[in-house]
Each structure stands twice: as structure tokens, then as C-alpha cells.
Amino acid sequence: MHSVYLNQTIKLICVFGIASAVLLAVQYSQPPIFSSFSFLFSGANSPDLKDSYPAFNGSVVIEKSTKNGSSFTNLSMVYEKKPKVDETLPVMSISQMNDLLHKIRSSPHSAPSQLLTRVDHQLLVAKSQIENAVITNNDKDLYAPIYRNISMFKRSYNIMEQTLKVYIYKDGEKPIFHDWILEGIYASEGWFLKLMEANKQFVTEDPNEAHLFYIPFSSRLLELTLYVPHSHSRDNLIQFMKNHTEMLITKYPFWNRSNGSDHFLTACHDWAPAETRGRLLNTIRALCNADIQTGFHIGRDVSLPTTYVQSATNPLKNVGGEPPSNRTTLAFFAGHMHGHVRPVLLTYWGNDTDMKILTRMPHVKGNQNYIDLMKTSKFCICARGFAVHSPRVVESLFYNCVPVIISDNYVPPFFDVLNWESFAVFILEKDIPNLKTVLLSISRDKYVEMYERVRKVREHFFWHSEPVKYDLFHMILHSVWYNRVFRTGF
Structure with missing residues (x-):
């Protein structure tokens, strides 16, 4: 009899131990939303899920039921009201961005604070020729409706091909400098850097x-x-970037000629706006994270696709x-x-039968399901x-899918020359x-x-191992050149 009770006691201890282990695993090894649900096991009151799961705005419903003689708990989220985007932050619409760019381009420039160099005079001549383009x-090769002004773009591009010279600083050691990654979502900065350093047409040693x-x-x-x-x-x-910039300023006289306004960089990481502050703010920054709220400057900076x-090959x-x-x-969306x-977006349209608004999709080699839906x-x-930019913008163009951009204060790529509203839809959050x-x-x-x-504009977003006219390498370089031309004398 004692042995029977002992065996039952041991079984109960084992069951309790396993249950405790499961609870600890759920609480400490899973995402925040699971730890929020630990009250189901502890019997505690329902927590406020808004702290752990910002998309949630409602209550948790717990239903006790029985099935095949065993009790179970059914949990569901009930929205008291649809979640909303924070509307307290200032927002600049695409039309307001257009107005700002027009104002910047048409404003009379003040007299330069220092004597103009021979190079500055070349840029002023180029500016006059662009503004008075035939x-x-x-x-x-160009389809007029996708440009703000096809005449100015064509003239500017031709002058760039004939005139532009770029000096590349040799300072800095690999891997941070003079090295690149050609695959993944940060590939733009790598491709441009690689192709720029190999270029013979635009690069000068003088x-x-x-x-x-x-x-x-x-x-x-x-x-x-x-x-x-x-x-x-x-x-x-x-x-680190501050120290490197100060070194260039101290070592060379070039920066001080224009306070850095003729310098440029390309950076695709989310953190790049913070890494390129200070003295680098006066440079032309080609940034993937082209967010007005974090300091992106229309008319000076370039939105990097x-x-x-x-596949790098x-x-x-x-x-x-x-x-x-x-x-x-x-309409289609899938992502974290x-x-x-x-x-x-998921809350409002996740169940709509005309659209496919999804979280992560089942993994298929080459991401084929995702591509097929696009x-x-x-x-x-x-x-x-987390940031304003997304590879989906360029992916949409690749797959002939009209992009619908939902990202407040995001300046789309090549905003200075492309008429984005002619081929994309912009919706405020x-x-x-x-x-x-x-x-x-x-x-x-x-x-x-x-x-x-x-279909016409996507040609501007193609990488080629050997750059071709009007491709992505040349479009990035042109936007940097274009902004430099219209800021000459600053």
C-alpha cells in the first residue's frame, strides 16, 4: 500500500515539475506577448497588453470549456476599437515635399561667402545650361511622364557625363572603408562603392x-x-565617424573650400542618419533611411534606393x-x-478577401511565394x-507592381528628378x-x-556589374551631381 502511494506521489511530483518547466520556458524564452499571457497559468488578473504588444487595443477573452472530458482554455483578442497610428508627430505629405523642393530650387541664392574656384564656375555654367535646357x-531612351522635367534631366545627365570628376579619399582601412557587401537589404551602398572605385570615366586622381x-x-x-x-x-x-571626418578636415584642404558641401557619402543602414551628423551634415548624404524626421534634407541629401x-552574380x-x-x-503585403x-495594416485588412495582407510567409527556396504574389x-x-525605408519599393518596380507607399515623411528615391505620383500611390499612415x-x-x-x-521607370533601379547609361549607379551619381550643381556657392 505504501509503495502505491509512493509511486503516485512521485508521479504527481514529476507532472508538477514538467508543468513548472513549461511555464518558465514560456515566460522567459518567448517573445513578450507570451510572457503577457502567463496569467493563464498563474491565475493572476489579465495584464495590460498595450505595453507588450502595441498593436493591441482591447481586451483578452478567456473561455473555459471541456472537450472529451478534459478542460482547456481558449484565448482570443477582442478589439474595443481599431488601433491607430500616432498622429501627434508632424507629417509632410508628398505634395508638401514637392512644394518644398520647388521652393528650394527657385529661391534666389545669396552671394557666395568666398571666392569661387574654377570648378565652381564650371558648376554655375552647368546650372544655367540645365535651367535653360531645350x-x-x-x-x-526616356519616357517623359515619369520625370518632373525630362528636358532638365536629360541636359543635366549629358553634362554630368561630359564634365563630372570625383576624387575618392584613400584614407581609412578595410573593412569599414573601401570594402562592400553586395547582397542583402544593405546592398545599395556596397554596389555603389564597388562600382565607384572601379570607375575610370568619373574618378580623378587630381x-x-x-x-x-x-x-x-x-x-x-x-x-x-x-x-x-x-x-x-x-x-x-x-x-568613429566623427574622428574620421576630423582627420580628413585636418589632413586635407579640400573640405574647408566649401565646408564639406562638395563631399558625399552613401549609407544604407538604419543608423546612418545618426552616424553622419555633426560636420557630415553639410555633405550630400545618399541615405536609404531618407526620413525628414531624422534630418534628411530635401534638395541636399539623396534618397538611396x-x-x-x-545574388551578387x-x-x-x-x-x-x-x-x-x-x-x-x-493588394499584397507580407512581412514581420x-x-x-x-x-x-494587418488589423484593418488582414481578413479582406480582395487583398493579401500577411505576416511571415512559409519559407520557399528563393522566396518564390513572395515573388509570385508580387x-x-x-x-x-x-x-x-522600424524605419521609413523598405526594399519593397524597388521590389514592386522589379515585378511590375504599382507601389503603395505607407511611410510618413519618407522621401522616395531620386525625388529630385522622378515624378513619383505618376506611377505610385502615397497614403498617409x-x-x-x-x-x-x-x-x-x-x-x-x-x-x-x-x-x-x-515598367519604364524600373530601368533606373537595375544594378549591372558593368554600369550602363541611366542605370542605378548612374542615377545615384546623377542625383548627387544634380544637388551639388544647384547648391554651388553655398
């Missing part, structure tokens, strides 16, 4: 004939090299998509629920995550509840027109 609406000075660093390799894991601090990265390159793999008649899904916008959707949602209404209001003819413009 009007053209037809060009075999700094006295240079119109631009390039600081060849990789923000991604800076992070991989110097960031201390789990430190949650970028201070050492910021200080975020290109997700899967074949960066144009899978380009193309179905014609409009075969695109059966109204990063940031404050995507959970709201190729068969009319509109592709480019919703911001607060207007996510109206997403479907906006998309359905676009007529069939208008959609087909936008689709064709996407």
Missing part, C-alpha cells in the same frame, strides 16, 4: 579638378565591425511580372510586424517597419482605414497607365 518631350569628394565607407560594415552586441548603444560608431539583392534575377489582366489580387504601422498583384503595399477605398477609386485605365510607367 524643351523635349520625346526621347527613345583633387583640384574634382567637383565632388567621395568618402567611401560602409555603414553596414561599420555596424558589423564596431557595434558591441546587446549594448544598445551606437555612441562608438558615431564617434533600398535594393534587396539575392545575378542582381536582376526574376525581374518581370504578369500583365494587368492576369493580376487577380488587389515591425514598427507601429504594419500591425495597424507578380500577380495589382498594388504592392510598401509599409514602413493615419489613412490606412481608407486604403481599399483609395485603391478601388483608381480606374482601370489609370491603373494600366501607372503599370506601364512602372
